[in-house]
Amino acid sequence: MNAKGLLLRLIEIVAPARRLQIVSGDSLPLKLPFRGLVLARDQDEDWCVGLRCPCGCGRNIELLLIKEAAPHWDLVLDQRGRPSLTPSVWLRDGCQSHFWFRHGRVHWCP
Numbered sequence: 001m002n003a004k005g006l007l008l009r010l011i012e013i014v015a016p017a018r019r020l021q022i023v024s025g026d027s028l029p030l031k032l033p034f035r036g037l038v039l040a041r042d043q044d045e046d047w048c049v050g051l052r053c054p055c056g057c058g059r060n061i062e063l064l065l066i067k068e069a070a071p072h073w074d075l076v077l078d079q080r081g082r083p084s085l086t087p088s089v090w091l092r093d094g095c096q097s098h099f100w101f102r103h104g105r106v107h108w109c110p
């Protein structure tokens with residue numbers, strides 16, 4: 001891991017939990033926040049969530065929430081409004097990041 005990756009993992013531990021931001025419509029903004037999870041919600045339907053890859057590679061990760069999609073993810077909020085995603089996120093190309101997103105925090109898989 002390079003120095004930037006190490007720094008980002010350190011930030012993940014000490015920084016506040018990532019928050020959920022909601023945008024209306026079925027697509028994500030082109031520019032995602034540095035931290036935080038963006039949810040695209042159209043009417044009452046949750047379409048997808050997006051985040052910048054926590055490894056620092058600059059990639060935008062888009063995860064579908066709609067049940068008809070395969071694969072799709074489940075998004076739940078805890079009592080303090082912190083988002084969790086199931087299952088884990090695994091990028092099989094590029095940086096190959098593999099992590100769980102739990103209670104607004106990234107937990108790296110070994």
Ligand SMILES: [Zn+2]
Binds near residue numbers: 053059
């Ligand atoms: Zn990455």
